[in-house]
Amino acid sequence: EAGVAQSPRYKIIEKRQSVAFWCNPISGHATLYWYQQILGQGPKLLIQFQNNGVVDDSQLPKDRFSAERLKGVDSTLKIQPAKLEDSAVYLCASSPLNRASSYEQYFGPGTRLTVT
């Protein structure tokens, strides 16, 4: 079974520029998550989708971050404009729905963003 795919793997931008990340979850997984992991910390949930609807975006900085999952499959996360403190690894994860294993989240390899 193919895992969660993310691109790009690395990105370096200057502050105030824009950046977008892409995620393709495991086939058939209804729930998709975007996390931000700052160095030395655990992942922090930014937004959770179930199919193409938002379940939780309480920790998404909506003045600069946006995310969409228009067809309920792949998703994009955008930052506009970027700040130095956005330097982090952005992890995408997915999980199935209504199964005993639904609590396990499968993570992609992440996108490492450096803002200079």
Place this chain on the structure above:
Amino acid sequence: RKEVEQDPGPFNVPEGATVAFNCTYSNSASQSFFWYRQDCRKEPKLLMSVYSSGNEDGRFTAQLNRASQYISLLIRDSKLSDSATYLCVVNRGATNKLIFGTGTLLAVQP
């Protein structure tokens, strides 16, 4: 106060040692609990779920104390390949939202 607290370590132990990690959580409504493992510059992966009755998977034993809001992970006979960051994770409820601790770094020395 963070919702999930862990000792960040690092824990430096020799091969063959037994090491224990502890974690506390503050939200009494938390419903399920996990340990995830994260290798350097890699994504987190589920190591094991944690149940009130305690559960074991080979050299790994996890324990949950709901009254004290305390979770533990015990690793016996440590291997070099166990070197990683161990993340204590709490599932807050019906939306499957995971709250991660900062992680505990384990370095097993030859």
